[in-house]
Amino acid sequence: MGVPVTQAPVREVTERETARFRAAGWVRLSGLVGAEFVTDLRERALERLDERPGGFRNALVDRAFGQDRDIARHDPAFAALALSPVLARAATRLLTGVDAVRLQVTNLLVKEPAADGGGHGATAFHQDFPWMPMDRASMLTVWLALDDVPADMGALRFYEGSHRYGPLGRSFVREDDDALSRHPWLETLELSEPFDLAAGDATVHHGLVVHGAPANRRDRPRLSFTATYFDAATLYTGAPYGQTDGLGLTVNEPFDHPRFPVVPTS
């Protein structure tokens, strides 16, 4: 802690992993970020969480996990990771036909043990993209385990290839609007097996892949960091969205704003 953060130790994504992501809509990246760096991130995360007792429990999504949105804007280590050229290169490579990416949002996620009275439940199956005021769906999220996340602590699960079916509607808007309730046919697709993640392992999911997570059945919080990237050429549609409203973005123009930096790949 307190050491100046220059570069985050991130490994390159392989061709095999790229092929797997494109076919399935998600991929597991074991050992994506160096162990010492992840330990530092975890300590920083725990400090931030200590400063925010109680968390947030208002919207439907808050029943599934707590969020510290835009953590990279407040913490240099998380910023170094989110703005890592290696990570930007990975995102650019994974998304088909994309030359450069912008950072959309970073987030510290905490899923409290379900057994605690006020703990979190399962993360309902959903897509991320249907919320976005974007004219294309070239978007992905890197979900990094900040601590070991055994399967029964709530690592994500994915409907294989579900990103090929386009936007299937928003979830977390009303009761029972999870993707499976709205689209029971999704169950004809394979659901990824539950797996254990070690600290520093990540999964990456496409903005259109249907994903969710079970409740945390362990006795300590599940800690993860997410960074979401999208095609830098994406145009703003003007659809109402908390993050973009009032920023002065222009409809049918790129997201040319410091909140959505194009991340250099070298």
Ligand SMILES: O=C(O)CCC(=O)C(=O)O
């Ligand atoms: O961590 C979770 O349980 C869900 C996270 C998620 O849906 C996302 O990062 O897109």
Ligand SMILES: [Fe+2]
């Ligand atoms: Fe999601």
